[in-house]
Amino acid sequence: MTMKKKTLLVFLFFLLAAPLARGEGISVKDPWVRQNPPGTSVTAAYMVIENPGPDDELVEISCGCSREASLHVIEMKEDSDSMAMREVASMAVPSGASLALSPGGPHVMLMGLSGDIKESVVLELRFRSGARISVKAPVLSPRAAQKRTHPH
Ligand SMILES: [Cu+2]
Numbered sequence: 001m002t003m004k005k006k007t008l009l010v011f012l013f014f015l016l017a018a019p020l021a022r023g024e025g026i027s028v029k030d031p032w033v034r035q036n037p038p039g040t041s042v043t044a045a046y047m048v049i050e051n052p053g054p055d056d057e058l059v060e061i062s063c064g065c066s067r068e069a070s071l072h073v074i075e076m077k078e079d080s081d082s083m084a085m086r087e088v089a090s091m092a093v094p095s096g097a098s099l100a101l102s103p104g105g106p107h108v109m110l111m112g113l114s115g116d117i118k119e120s121v122v123l124e125l126r127f128r129s130g131a132r133i134s135v136k137a138p139v140l141s142p143r144a145a146q147k148r149t150h151p152h
Contacts, residue, residue: 026051026093026127031137033121034103034145036113044072045108045123045137050098057128058091058099065121067112074105085109090128103149 031047049058061069072085091106093099101107108123117139125133140148 024052026053026056026129026131026133028125028133028135031123031135032145032148033110033117033123033137033139035139035141036117038116041066041111041113043110043113043117044103045069045110045121046101046103047108047123047135047137048098048100048102049093049125051093051095053095054129055095056093056131058093058125059089059128060126061108062124063110063121065113065117066110067114068110069123070109070111072107072109074107093127103145 027050029048029050031045033045034043036043045063058071061071063069070087071089071091073088073091074083075086076082077084087109091099099106120136120138123135123137125135127133
């Protein structure tokens, strides 16, 4: 690649990245929802929440696709080796950090789905700071979800 082309590419990169950088607020990356097995009404949603700003906290989540959406963490039960899900009222998103919601870890539980979900759903997030983010999360089949979780 010639120097001129390289310079142009770098310039283009900054031009495109600028609007994102100026946002400087919380952002959501790679949202996705696990396709519910046909006829069932529960599933989970995952994403990475990035916070370049001051400390914040995810306090509410909702989805037009379900009657209920809640924040769940997975914990080891004290009296045994088994894991259990527990609902939490909020999840911290510290300054300069990211919160990963992923299979086997913290996640969004969607209960009372109004039918089989297809293609994508819209999730609404609300933070302690007042920030609200709406993200479109693609619905992944079990096979696609497996690929996403174990990319190699
Ligand atoms: Cu759960």
